[in-house]
Amino acid sequence: MAEPLFSLPPLPYAYDALEPYLNASLLREHHDRQLARYVSQLNALITAHPQLSQWSLEQLTRDWTRLPDEIRVAVRNSAGGVYTHALYFNSLAQPNSTGASKDILSAIDRDFGSMPEFWRSFRFLALKQFGSGNLWLVADRNLRLHLTLLNWQDTPFPLMPLAVADLWEHAWYPQYASDKDAYVNALPALLNWASIGARYRALQAQNMT
Ligand SMILES: [Fe+2]
Known part of the structure; x- marks a missing residue:
């Protein structure tokens, strides 16, 4: 079986790193299930439409209007879900651990x-x-x-x-x-x-x- 095209981006900190503001069980569910679901949906779409296999994640999210009608919405949602969640988890850090430069x-x-x-x-x-x-x-x-x-x-x-x-x-x-x-x-x-x-x-x- 071929390797999936996109893999689950790792959570950039421990599950409990954002407590008490976001607890470990919420983060585990959000990352390991929600984000993982977007990754597997996107990989299923690309497996079924190999013409997309050369597209980067950013291309898929920004150029989805160039896609065939029948997969446009699905790619927009799943690639967008992967991109958005990867950035979301990177947009957070341990409480009060960073300041604006x-x-x-x-x-x-x-x-x-x-x-x-x-x-x-x-x-x-x-x-x-x-x-x-x-x-x-x-x-x-x-x-x-x-x-x-x-x-x-x-x-x-x-x-x-x-x-x-x-x-x-x-x-x-x-x-x-x-x-x-x-x-x-x-x-x-x-x-x-x-x-x-x-x-x-x-x-x-x-x-x-
Ligand atoms: Fe989410």
């Missing part, structure tokens, strides 16, 4: 006014999302930062993703029940500023070439 802080000040204003917008949008979706921190071609809500597993390309917050109920309901506010309020302690900074600096380097 000077370049990110000045970009936040420039584009949101201040860090408290950034979190006010983040919280407002996260609570505004109705139904399943994600809140993305993205950079445009001028490296300006934006927060944008997208439904389902849609990705924000050509805007470049820096981080994403999963707002699907499966991301928080098992721990917080109907208290979505508590989940959203936990995210400031968990956001991985080191990862955001690294992605932002990679975009800056690309823009200079």
Whole structure:
């Protein structure tokens, strides 16, 4: 049997690393079952449509409109699910373990006014999302930062993703029940500023070439 085309991206920390904000059983279910399901759905699609086997994950999520009608939605959902979840888990870190670097802080000040204003917008949008979706921190071609809500597993390309917050109920309901506010309020302690900074600096380097 051939190797699967995409493998389950490893969780970048221990299952209990985000406690008490996200507990180990929630994280295990979210990563080992939800993300694994997206990976196996995507691999099944590619096995059935080998013309996709040369496409990267990013191509599948950004160029899905070029796909044949009969698999367009399925690829958009499954490739988007893999991309979004891999970035989501990398967007989180052990509570209060990272801080925004000077370049990110000045970009936040420039584009949101201040860090408290950034979190006010983040919280407002996260609570505004109705139904399943994600809140993305993205950079445009001028490296300006934006927060944008997208439904389902849609990705924000050509805007470049820096981080994403999963707002699907499966991301928080098992721990917080109907208290979505508590989940959203936990995210400031968990956001991985080191990862955001690294992605932002990679975009800056690309823009200079
Ligand atoms: Fe999720």
